[in-house]
Amino acid sequence: MKKLVLIAVAFFTLNAVAQEQKVKVSTHKNGQKIEKHQESAQVHAKIETQKLIKQLNLTSDQQEKVYTVMLEHFTEEIKRKQELKKIIASKNDDNKAEIKTKVKKHRQEHSEKLVSQLKEILTTEQYEIYNKINSKEQKAKQKVEVRKN
Template identity: 35%
Template sequence: MKKLILIAIAFVTLQAVAQDTKKEHRNGKKEMMKALSAEEMATIMTKKLTLALDLTKEQQVEVQELMLIQATDRKQKIDERAKMKTSKEAKTKSPSAEDINKRLDKKIEAKQKMKSILTDEQYKKWERMQEKREKQEKQKPKMKR
């Protein structure tokens, strides 16, 4: 009986340690991405899509342009959030309907551009990748503020 209890305690301890390392890995990746420039982020994303979708050179150039636009917007939003963290009004501001509409409009525009760049087969695979990514984002626990 004592051995069984010791094994159970060891298992629980092992689980706790494993979860901590996953969290640290994710935070390290976030910090690395914050340190990159918009051009570097766009290049990395383009290369990942090239590997996943087997893009041609022409498609790579067009996807690179699209990713650069998205990365620039993302960097701008990160900078805005950093400035808002220091100001007191940021704590009371929540996303407005206008902000949500702008974000969704950009998402629709990017999706249409990707549809025009990719072949039907590539586009279907890209959509599956996006759905998987959205599921993972929803499953992530929200950070405590």
């Protein structure tokens, strides 16, 4: 009997922890629930900025500018993903190849914009380090994409 109670308590505890999610939901005019992703963009921007602070030894002025650039980057990224979800939800199979090329082009333009903005903020040595780190991450992502396909 004691084991059964212990198992039940463990089950409910694990279930409660697993369902903890901190995504704010608001209600739209017509009653639809909408997730607020602004916090998510801020969290991603902070994490990425902290990572760059450690790797590149940024000054306080650079930290503020990098955070602003990252916040803008992740906000646009979240908007792009939402638009992509709408397109996918429409289930228009005719345009799959066109959509894929459009997404790749947009992603490339977006990353080039981010790199150019960071290039303006960083010193030449910091930018070289950033390029090395970024190229390693890109290679790792390409390996993962190849394995998925």
